[in-house]
Amino acid sequence: MAIVGSIIKGIIDLRDKIVSEPDAEEAQLEVLMSLLTKARDTAFGKHYGFEEILRSEDIKKTFAEKVPYFDYNKLNTEWWYKLHEGEENVTWPGKPPYFALSSGTTGKSSKRIPVTEDMLDAIRKTGIKQVGALSNFDLPSDFYEKEIMMLGSSTALQEEGDHEEGEISGISAGNIPFWFRGFYKPGEEISKIEEWDEKVQRIAENAKNWDIGALSGIPSWMELMLKKVIEYHKVENIHEIWPNLQVYTTGGVAFEPYEKSFNALLAKPIIVIDTYLASEGFLAFQQRPDTDAMKLVIDSGIYFEFVPFKAEYINKDGSINDKAPVISLDRVRENEDYILLISTVSGxxxxxxxxxxxxxxVGRHEIRITGRTKFFLNVVGSQLSVNKMNDALRELENKYDIKIPEFTLAAVRINGEFYHSWYLGTETQVSDEELAKGLDEALKEANKNYRVARSKALKGVKVKTISPELFQEWSGLNKKKGGQVKMEKVMNEEKFAKWEAFIQKQENES
Incomplete structure (x- = not known):
């Protein structure tokens, strides 16, 4: 048994026994009061009367009454633009040293989200909590001596005046603690490479030099990297290169769509641990093995609020209207969908x-991400969320023994009638017509609103199967490969027309 690994495992086990779980309601109130206190002298804090909110008898209620909802466009248009004009103390004290670039899945251009030193500190603290939670997964001592492959965007950030810009994975990797750097792969030199294909080629060339015990990154890009390593070394699976690989820390998107195709690259099962690290902060992580849910980080710089996920509260652009009610953490219920609101140490x-x-x-404050507000398909009352779409596709996978890691769809009008037009990323001999029928039936079973829509305004379902690689090519064409880039699941008509033209071009050239 490795001595160093035993020492590290012992420290983690001891920390897990010493650190007690805070009371959630008290912890969240303390976070909110800390946020309001620190930001009360900012332009935002003065405008919305943070001093007055702090003196109120019910701080959470008064905060919700006095401060409106913000999406990125509203917050950037009204406040954050001032940061780029050289102002400070706008929505948080001082000026942020970093901006996280996030085009997300629907934006035409990158969002620029402030990342403060306070946020980096909060991310580091949550990362330590996550490492501490590994003691719950019964990993052997020698695991703690292995290296970790963190596949993200480039750590070579762009200097823009008085700050640097890059994706949050690159910013975070560039600020990892000194004691962790010896475990971190692909290492500083390769991590700085901007070009995705070049970076993955260098990883493949060096793969045999590393003893990787854990992987971390978005599933779609991690899968492509593993395939490249396997292909480069002419082996059957990744365990022939990294025999001690035992853990995959995923995040950014649901892992279930990728599970079958990802497992096909392995020789033996590994532990999959889900995380919720967004450009806006490290929100949650999976704390224990007997669940696939993640525990909200309730005591580290993020105050959470929840809006019931109902069609009447959602605008066409995915934002929420002012009539939408808000619920605090102490009033949420299990198995009900909520839109997530956050207030953070990044302003x-x-x-x-x-x-x-x-x-x-609810007792453990464990959540699952069920979708995106902009991916809520409700053109003709079908009220389809991404989790319902994923569930239906998992049924197809099981029924036909196929893998469907990627998909996108739109509501289209043909001769005046609405159809749901799906593109499935899969290699299969099953006909598009049969898959469309199976998908339609699965959705009818899972969603009564969809079933009603299919009997009225929604005429039918169309399916076209394409290579999963085309989804990555599309992402590369419109944004860039790797990092935090995620495929949009639901497109509007304008975007869908461009998507179909892209697919047609690829088919004509092949």
Missing amino acids: TWRYLIGDTIKFTD
Whole structure:
């Protein structure tokens, strides 16, 4: 048994026994009071009367009454633009040293989200909590001596005046603690490479020099990297290169769509641990093995609020209207979908991050991401969320023994009638017509609103199967490969027309 690994495991086990779980309601109130206190002298804090909110008898209620909802466009247009004009103390004290670039899945251009030193400190603290939670997964001592492959965007950030810009994975990797750097792969030199294909080629060339015990990154890009390493070394699976690989820390998107194709690259099962690290902060991580849900980080710089996920509260652009009610953490219920709002130490306030979640265990404050507000397909009353779409596709995978890691769809009008037009990324001999029928039936079973829509305004379902690689090519064409880039699941008609033209061009050239 490795001595160093035993020492590290012992420290983690001891820390897990010593650190007690805070009371959630008290912890969240303390976070909110800390946020308001620190930002009360900012332009935002003065405008919305943070001093007055802090003196109120019910701080959470008064905060919700006085400060409106913000999505990125509103917060940037009204406040954050001032940071780029040289102002300081705008929504948080001082000026942020970094901006996280996030085009997300629907934006035409990159969002620029402030990342303060306070946020970097909060991310580091949550990272330590996550490492501490590894003691719950019964990993052998020698695991703690292995290296970790963190596949993200370039750590070579762009200097823009008085700050630097890059994706949050690159910013975070560039600020990892000194004691962790010896475990971190692909290392500083390769991590700075901007070009995705070049970076993955260098990883493949060096793969045999590393003893990787854990992987971390978005599933779609991690899968492509593993395939490249396997292909380069002419082996059957990744365990022939990294025999001690035992853990994959995923995040950014649901892992279930990628599970079958990802597992096909392995020789033996590995532990999959989900995380919720967004450009706006490190929100949650999976704390224990007997669940696939993640525990909200309730005591580290993020105050959470929840809006019931109902069609009447959502505008066409995915934002929420002013009539939408808000619920605090102590009033949420299990298995109900909520739109997530956060206020953070980076100066986001009642901020619509764009994700929908549900609580699987209220007592443990464990959640699952169920979709995106902009991916809520409700053109003709079908009220389809991404989790319902994913569930239906998992049924197709099981029924036909196929893998469908990627998909996108839109509501289209043909001869005046609405159809849901799906593109499935899969290699299969099953006909598009049969898959369309199976998908339609699965959705009818899972969603009563969809079933009603299919009997009225929604005429039918169309499916076209394409190579999964085309989804990555599309992402590379419109944004860039790797990092935090995620494929949009639901497109509007304008975007879908461009997507179909892209697919047609690829088919004509092949």
